Amino acid sequence: MENEKFYHGSGLLFENFDLSHALEGDGKVKFGYGVYVTSAYSSAAHYSGSNDNWESHYVYTVEIPAKTDDNFIAFKQPVNPSIITRAECELQIEIPEKAKEDGKEFRKFLAKRFTPKEITDKKMSGLEGERQASRFLLSIGVEFIEWPYNWKNPSLGRNRAVLDDKKVKIVRIDSVKLDEKKKLIADSIFQIK
Secondary structure (H helix, E strand, O other): OOOEEEEEEEOOOOOOOOHHHOOOOOOOOOOOOOEEEEOOHHHHHHHOOOOOOOOOOEEEEEEEOOOOOOOEEEOOOOOOHHHHHHHHHHHOOOOOHHHHHOHHHHHHHHHHHHOOOOOOOHHHHHHHHHHHHHHHHHHOOOOEEEEEOOOOOHHHOEEEEEOOHHHOEEEEEEEOOEOOOOOEOHHHOEEOO
């Protein structure tokens, strides 16, 4: 199966993705613990400006695993029954109906289940819960979490959190410039690798 082409925006220049740097963009793990990519080049450019300390802006063209019927969960979409079965078998529990009906709720259910009780810092315990949920999802064959690039018009593209940083292959790096609203300046794209 062929890989799919997506984009990642960052103010940092690097050769490989490494999830130990997961909070260096906007400091959040809002959609799950993974490498955030988008099908929209302009969206990746915008995210390259998400950290006000970044002076440079880069768009990475990447290849990621192709989507199959049961290797992803999607926000506001029912979770594939095969994924539910694998999760229930591994955890030896029944997944709540609410979590079965929405990939976001499924991910949140897992993150809460895996959040360590001994970590008292709420942000760090939440991050660890998300990290462990991603590891669990990978262990049952889920490679990414997906949501629309634009909630009002989902046909504009998709965003994904790829759960295994080693499965994100950089194929091109562009330097870009943004305007004051952090939007891509069209004629500013310059390939550097």
